Amino acid sequence: MLLRIDMRPARWFSVGSAHGLDADAGTRAVGEALARDDPKLLIVFCSQSHDLPTLLAAIRRSAPDVPLIGCTTAGEIATTGPSEASVVVTALGGDGFAVDTCVATEASRDLRGAGAHVSRCMPVRADLPYKVLVVLSDGLAGDQQEIVRGAYSVLGASVPLVGGCAGDDLRMARTHQLYGDQVLTDAVVAAGIASDAPFGIGVRHGWRRVGEPMLVTSSAGNRVHTLDDQPALDVYLKHLGAEEPAVRDQEWLARLALTHPLGLGHPSGEDQVRFISGGDFEARSLSCIAEIPQGALAWIMEGDAASVLDATDAACGDSLAALGGRRPLGMIAFDCIARRGVLGDDGIRTEIDRIAAVTPGAPIAGFYTYGEIARTHGLRGFHNQTLVVLSVG
Known part of the structure; x- marks a missing residue:
């Protein structure tokens, strides 16, 4: 056998x-x-x-x-x-x-x-x-x-x-x-x-808050229209001290945002991080991969290699x-x-x-x-x- x-x-x-x-x-x-x-x-x-x-x-x-x-x-x-x-x-x-x-x-x-x-x-x-x-x-x-x-x-x-x-x-x-x-x-x-x-x-994630919080004063789903009652894109670029190039496109904004995401406070104490995937250069809004609730506090985030x-x-x-x-x-x-x-x-x-x-x-x-x-x-x-x-x- x-x-x-x-x-x-x-x-x-x-x-x-x-x-x-x-x-x-x-x-x-x-x-x-x-x-x-x-x-x-x-x-x-x-x-x-x-x-x-x-x-x-x-x-x-x-x-x-x-x-x-x-x-x-x-x-x-x-x-x-x-x-x-x-x-x-x-x-x-x-x-x-x-x-x-x-x-x-x-x-x-x-x-x-x-x-x-x-x-x-x-x-x-x-x-x-x-x-x-x-x-x-x-x-x-x-x-x-x-x-x-x-x-x-x-x-x-x-x-x-x-x-x-x-x-x-x-x-x-x-x-x-x-x-x-x-x-x-x-x-x-x-x-x-x-x-x-x-x-x-x-x-x-390894990111930390930078500067003062911003209030999300107008948003819908994953699009942010205003921060502190100002156009969201303008506020974001001002916080970064960044100037828009003559030729603007989604890839330029996404690359800029790679190292400066938005952070949202969370009751757990660990911030939720939101990737800025692009924006509307005419309406001056920002678009993210996930929802940014109206009324939330948001921060610019940064990190380093360590x-x-x-x-x-x-x-x-x-x-x-x-x-x-x-x-x-x-x-x-x-x-x-x-x-x-x-x-x-x-x-x-x-x-x-x-x-x-x-x-x-x-x-x-x-x-x-x-x-x-x-x-x-x-x-x-x-x-x-x-x-x-x-x-x-």
Whole structure:
């Protein structure tokens, strides 16, 4: 009698990456990620500069039946460090994971409904009690907090949310989401993951208030019309001592705002940070990735390399603590593009090295975002200019 023993690991996590915009980049990245059998999910982060249909088709030829979600970025993160014009593929597999995926298109018409819709993809398995919903959205589609509210209406407080907003290399024009073999825009994609081991989430930003508070005297959703009863754009530029160039565009304003977000006071004592994604140069208003409530107090925020890297260490520590001493299989980092603006090229490499140092040997994936999702309790769960770390136990 032949006795067969299944030596496959119950769970595995692997990352592949490839630099360059050539047609073979997707094949190289997914080939490196698919190091073992029985993949349950692929997560793809890639530059907007790729020929996206060609890239995705190459990945699908190597893994035609594996559920896939992904998005474009403002820079990619892999175990080897940060990069641009690359593709990063994360693969999760083994019998210790179960995965369902979902997509909501035309999300800007009803972001709360989109969040509720994609949250229904959570697997129900009594033998896999640990769960997380990974959400990737179009950060230019409106108030992203509405996605979190929609997800909460379905999942309640029992399932943590984690993810980020797609980027377009700071063009602030259009981002893309990937689902199966589809390249989409104005969409929310999600993967519900159930596991027989815990997940850990850490969230920190490293920004501090500068100067006197400003009262949000007129706003609607994610658009701020006036601060202290003056046009919001004028007040913001005056606080920074910045002059408008002769040629103004959304990319100029977004780059200026990278290192000077708005901060909103919160009863918890930790300010909420809001990324300024652009403005209306005629109406003199500001637009943000998430809601700025009328009547709120707002501050200009700033940070430096030391404060941002301290937040990196704290986020990693919080994420690992939730694993209860278990060594992670891997980590996914959702890192705001604004933090990259503070750290610079050398600093972002230092940041990824510090993440790797706390999990020796564990692969790392991630991307630079236009906003971050992390809800471990309560309703609040959308963040800006923050690092969110997901540890997979």
